[in-house]
Amino acid sequence: MKASYVIKRILLTLFIFFVVVTLCFFIPRIGVDDPASRYYPAQTAGMTDAEYEAIKELVRQQYGLDGSTFQQYITYLGNLFTGDLGTSYTKNEPVIDLIAERLPWTLVLSVSNLLISLVIGVIIGTMAAWRRGRWQDRALLNASTFTTALPAFFIALILSFYLGFEWEIFPAYTDQNMVAGFDWSWEAISKVAYNASLPVFAMAIGSIVSYGQATRNSVIAVSEDDFILTAKAKGLSNNKVIYGHTLRNALLPIVTQFGMNVSTLIGGAVVIEQIFNWNGMGTLFLTANSNNDYPLMMGIMIFMSAFALVANLLTDFVYCLLDPRVTLGGR
Amino acid sequence: MKNLFRKVTVFALSGAMLLTALLASGCGTSIAERREDTSSTLYVGEVSTDSFPTTFFPWQSRDGVAPTVASLIYNTLFTLDEETGQYEPCLAKEWCYADLNGAPLVNENGENDYDRIEQYYAENDSEYMVIKLTLFDDATWSDGEPVTVEDVYYTLDIATDNTLSGHAGALAWTTDLMHKSEGGVLQTQGMYTFDHDEWGKYPYEEDEHETVMYLHVRPVLGAVATLFSSILILPEHIWQPIVSEEHKLNNTSSELPEAFRQQYENPVGCGAWTLDRVQSSTQMIVLQNRGMDYHIKDENDPTQPLYKVDTIKFMLYLDQNTAIYALLKGYVDMLDVAMSSNYSQLFEEEESIELLKAEGTSIQTLVMNVNPKEEQDSDMRTVLKNKDVRKAIALAIDQDRIITSVLNGEGTPASAGLMLPSQTELYNPEADILSGDYEARVAEANAILDGIYPEKDSKGYRLADGKRLHFEILANPGELELVSYLQQQFQRIGVEVEYKAEGSMAEDTYLFDGNFDMTFQATILNISNVDIMYRSHFVQVDNRSSNYGRLMDEELNELIEEMRTTLNQNTKYELVKQIQQRLAEDYYKIPVYTSNVISVARTDRFTGYVVNPGETVFNLDTLEVLEKVV
Numbered sequence: 001m002k003a004s005y006v007i008k009r010i011l012l013t014l015f016i017f018f019v020v021v022t023l024c025f026f027i028p029r030i031g032v033d034d035p036a037s038r039y040y041p042a043q044t045a046g047m048t049d050a051e052y053e054a055i056k057e058l059v060r061q062q063y064g065l066d067g068s069t070f071q072q073y074i075t076y077l078g079n080l081f082t083g084d085l086g087t088s089y090t091k092n093e094p095v096i097d098l099i100a101e102r103l104p105w106t107l108v109l110s111v112s113n114l115l116i117s118l119v120i121g122v123i124i125g126t127m128a129a130w131r132r133g134r135w136q137d138r139a140l141l142n143a144s145t146f147t148t149a150l151p152a153f154f155i156a157l158i159l160s161f162y163l164g165f166e167w168e169i170f171p172a173y174t175d176q177n178m179v180a181g182f183d184w185s186w187e188a189i190s191k192v193a194y195n196a197s198l199p200v201f202a203m204a205i206g207s208i209v210s211y212g213q214a215t216r217n218s219v220i221a222v223s224e225d226d227f228i229l230t231a232k233a234k235g236l237s238n239n240k241v242i243y244g245h246t247l248r249n250a251l252l253p254i255v256t257q258f259g260m261n262v263s264t265l266i267g268g269a270v271v272i273e274q275i276f277n278w279n280g281m282g283t284l285f286l287t288a289n290s291n292n293d294y295p296l297m298m299g300i301m302i303f304m305s306a307f308a309l310v311a312n313l314l315t316d317f318v319y320c321l322l323d324p325r326v327t328l329g330g331r
Numbered sequence: 332m333k334n335l336f337r338k339v340t341v342f343a344l345s346g347a348m349l350l351t352a353l354l355a356s357g358c359g360t361s362i363a364e365r366r367e368d369t370s371s372t373l374y375v376g377e378v379s380t381d382s383f384p385t386t387f388f389p390w391q392s393r394d395g396v397a398p399t400v401a402s403l404i405y406n407t408l409f410t411l412d413e414e415t416g417q418y419e420p421c422l423a424k425e426w427c428y429a430d431l432n433g434a435p436l437v438n439e440n441g442e443n444d445y446d447r448i449e450q451y452y453a454e455n456d457s458e459y460m461v462i463k464l465t466l467f468d469d470a471t472w473s474d475g476e477p478v479t480v481e482d483v484y485y486t487l488d489i490a491t492d493n494t495l496s497g498h499a500g501a502l503a504w505t506t507d508l509m510h511k512s513e514g515g516v517l518q519t520q521g522m523y524t525f526d527h528d529e530w531g532k533y534p535y536e537e538d539e540h541e542t543v544m545y546l547h548v549r550p551v552l553g554a555v556a557t558l559f560s561s562i563l564i565l566p567e568h569i570w571q572p573i574v575s576e577e578h579k580l581n582n583t584s585s586e587l588p589e590a591f592r593q594q595y596e597n598p599v600g601c602g603a604w605t606l607d608r609v610q611s612s613t614q615m616i617v618l619q620n621r622g623m624d625y626h627i628k629d630e631n632d633p634t635q636p637l638y639k640v641d642t643i644k645f646m647l648y649l650d651q652n653t654a655i656y657a658l659l660k661g662y663v664d665m666l667d668v669a670m671s672s673n674y675s676q677l678f679e680e681e682e683s684i685e686l687l688k689a690e691g692t693s694i695q696t697l698v699m700n701v702n703p704k705e706e707q708d709s710d711m712r713t714v715l716k717n718k719d720v721r722k723a724i725a726l727a728i729d730q731d732r733i734i735t736s737v738l739n740g741e742g743t744p745a746s747a748g749l750m751l752p753s754q755t756e757l758y759n760p761e762a763d764i765l766s767g768d769y770e771a772r773v774a775e776a777n778a779i780l781d782g783i784y785p786e787k788d789s790k791g792y793r794l795a796d797g798k799r800l801h802f803e804i805l806a807n808p809g810e811l812e813l814v815s816y817l818q819q820q821f822q823r824i825g826v827e828v829e830y831k832a833e834g835s836m837a838e839d840t841y842l843f844d845g846n847f848d849m850t851f852q853a854t855i856l857n858i859s860n861v862d863i864m865y866r867s868h869f870v871q872v873d874n875r876s877s878n879y880g881r882l883m884d885e886e887l888n889e890l891i892e893e894m895r896t897t898l899n900q901n902t903k904y905e906l907v908k909q910i911q912q913r914l915a916e917d918y919y920k921i922p923v924y925t926s927n928v929i930s931v932a933r934t935d936r937f938t939g940y941v942v943n944p945g946e947t948v949f950n951l952d953t954l955e956v957l958e959k960v961v
Contacts, residue, residue, distance in 0.1 A: 055499055055502055059499040176615035179613060274649045274650060
């Protein structure tokens with residue numbers, strides 16, 4: 001991997017980040033006549049119109065919504081440069097603290113989902129490819145049709161209703177004491193696992209099939225290559241052919257998918273979080289959005305974008321390491 | 332490679348076993364904690380996409396359940412009874428207007444004597460009126476310190492001081508208090524306590540040093556409203572040592588100082604409840620009853636605490652359906668949610684569930700655009716300028732039918748004066764001019780329109796200069812059914828209306844700009860807001876008021892101004908009654924219905940739930956009378 005490739009990729013990522021920051025700043029303000037209007041207090045009985053206007057101006061100052069939008073943008077960029085994402089209007093807490101508080105809970109769901117899906121998906125996909133045309137393969141294809149037709153939130157609702165409310169096997173929504181009482185004890189960790197089971201299951205069903213399908217297709221493509229025939233001709237065992245030669249060479253598309261999934265780790269569970277009352281980044285974003293809490297909204301969007309960009313950048317580098325033929329511009 | 336495969340298999344099996352063990356241990360913890368709870372803990376379900384606050388700067392707690400929680404932890408001076416207009420004791424036990432020397436202007440019953448007040452201040456031409464306040468002498472903060480008038484002085488003083496408070500809203504709340512500080516330096520003194528009355532301006536009895544204070548307020552009756560019932564009183568001993576120009580009371584610095592974090596997370600209040608920090612999180616807020624430590628006791632038995640539950644657990648549900656299931660399965664005692672009437676049937680056959688219906692406080696109205704801007708004028712909008720046409724349209728609305736069909740019967744017809752009968756001091760039955768036999772009203776409406784637009788097209792719609800009388804109703808998709816019933820009803824008088832989709836925000840709906848034919852708007856008018864809302868709804872103040880249809884009625888404006896500025900409460904009430912009649916006859920905002928507030932509670936752990944107009948089952952009255960099921 002050449003240094004020039006690395007530098008170009010990093011510069012491009014920084015440029016995209018700048019564009020994202022700019023969009024994050026301006027998009028919420030489009031079509032909003034006066035973003036501070038929802039924070040104006042009521043005009044009291046004796047208050048004159050002039051006094052009311054003065055108070056409105058102070059409210060705009062209080063929320064940093066005075067001055068032109070461009071001035072606000074420059075101030076925001078300046079603060080961002082020093083790592084200050086601002087303070088939430090509604091929660092009165094630094095945005096970065098709020099993100100730090102919620103991020104681990106979202107990661108519990110998304111990382112569990114990612115690892116479970118990857119491991120099970122690759123195993124199932126390899127089996128389907130190796131038993132091509134048999135029931136294992138057909139089952140995977142049918143499952144793929146099923147999960148494509150049924151979105152994760154629908155599966156989540158079904159799971160919540162039956163496994164949660166009706167049969168009470170798993171919690172239909174997050175136990176309220178889980179967060180308050182968390183102390184890294186075995187009991188607390190098991191409570192998290194128990195509460196996370198349905199949301200992770202709901203998310204993982206589709207992901208497992210997706211990984212399985214990607215692995216199957218890639219393994220089939222690779223298994224028809226000449227070097228696999230050679231390996232078989234040399235009399236190598238099935239396991240050695242599958243895990244030693246086929247799967248390793250079939251990894252590239254899976255790595256790509258894994259990288260893409262890593263980039264959505266902190267922003268991809270909004271609806272699932274909502275259904276299972278899981279207080280993570282997704283619900284924090286919904287809260288910010290419904291309250292027009294600009295600093296919080298922008299902070300979350302920028303954090304998610306930065307995370308996705310870094311994940312994509314790392315995926316590119318890993319891809320490059322796995323396949324040295326990959327360089328910038330396809331040379 | 333076989334070894335690798337074996338390793339992977341062992342790893343996967345170990346992982347599966349660990350996960351199973353984890354899940355098995357977790358199974359022991361039940362989210363249905365309430366079902367086994369024999370204590371006097373009330374489980375309240377809240378529905379909101381907003382998480383619970385984990386820090387409490389009381390004045391900032393504005394969204395979702397936060398204001399409710401803040402109001403349970405802290406106290407205002409009084410609470411307003413919105414039906415009678417009386418200020419009920421809270422942190423302060425009584426108040427009255429006083430003369431410029433502090434002598435109360437009260438009658439023999441100790442009540443404000445409004446005739447004397449009006450006469451005294453008219454004669455003295457004072458720039459302010461004097462209020463005498465008396466606090467309870469046994470009120471304490473949750474850390475045990477006594478509440479004194481110095482706490483009230485500190486709170487109201489810092490509210491006027493934006494340099495120290497950093498809270499512009501607080502400035503608005505105290506605009507009518509003739510007191511001002513800047514950067515901690517007194518600019519204008521408008522509050523007096525024994526310790527803040529250098530020249531002995533007002534009298535204080537020996538036992539009143541900690542409990543009596545005087546306020547100077549603007550000479551309007553509504554001046555006390557926000558001072559009394561909006562501002563949560565803060566403990567001076569907690570905040571004074573740490574607040575400065577650098578670290579304002581409303582501290583929004585990105586690195587919150589530890590002292591502030593401590594106070595925000597562990598609020599010291601004077602309310603009946605304290606926050607249980609150990610158990611509270613973004614999904615749950617737990618409040619503990621202060622019991623007999625709280626200065627207000629049970630009225631009937633002073634040896635008993637005011638509130639009958641020891642603990643309140645607010646549980647957050649992000650989705651209403653989940654919350655309803657949680658109630659049905661017994662995870663919570665009640666839902667603090669106003670539900671759609673469509674859900675009523677779901678609970679009707681449930682044995683342990685009580686459906687509670689409270690009268691609504693908001694009136695849904697059909698707003699006519701009576702005064703479009705010149706560039707937005709049209710033939711049809713010109714038609715609406717005619718008050719007789721508006722009267723005919725108003726007469727054709729059958730509120731009973733709409734309530735039966737659209738609200739499944741869960742509502743009541745509203746008066747054309749836009750005041751609810753529950754506002755006993757203000758309601759004027761003579762303004763209810765759109766009730767009575769519906770067929771007779773339709774006949775009257777047709778007679779009116781026959782005189783103005785007698786011509787009709789082949790479908791029976793009236794014609795104005797050859798054009799069908801056709802109006803668009805700007806509404807949201809949820810109001811489609813309502814529009815369809817209005818279509819049927821207006822058809823009977825030869826007027827055609829159709830639905831026009833509005834945007835998600837008032838700014839997008841062309842409302843502020845007045846660019847519509849008709850639209851819907853909820854109006855809430857009561858004793859606590861008439862000073863503000865009459866002006867907002869019916870006077871052309873600026874382009875951002877709720878007077879979307881730009882009504883301009885000089886006589887009405889004068890009545891409203893007179894009502895706002897009178898110093899005689901009896902006169903004020905009389906003027907509100909006159910305003911209702913004037914409004915009814917303007918046919919500008921026409922009532923469509925008042926919707927009930929429906930809420931649900933389980934009766935297997937507690938009974939005795941009560942509801943008040945506009946409130947769900949979770950209210951302070953319920954907390955006072957709940958009885959635990961043995």
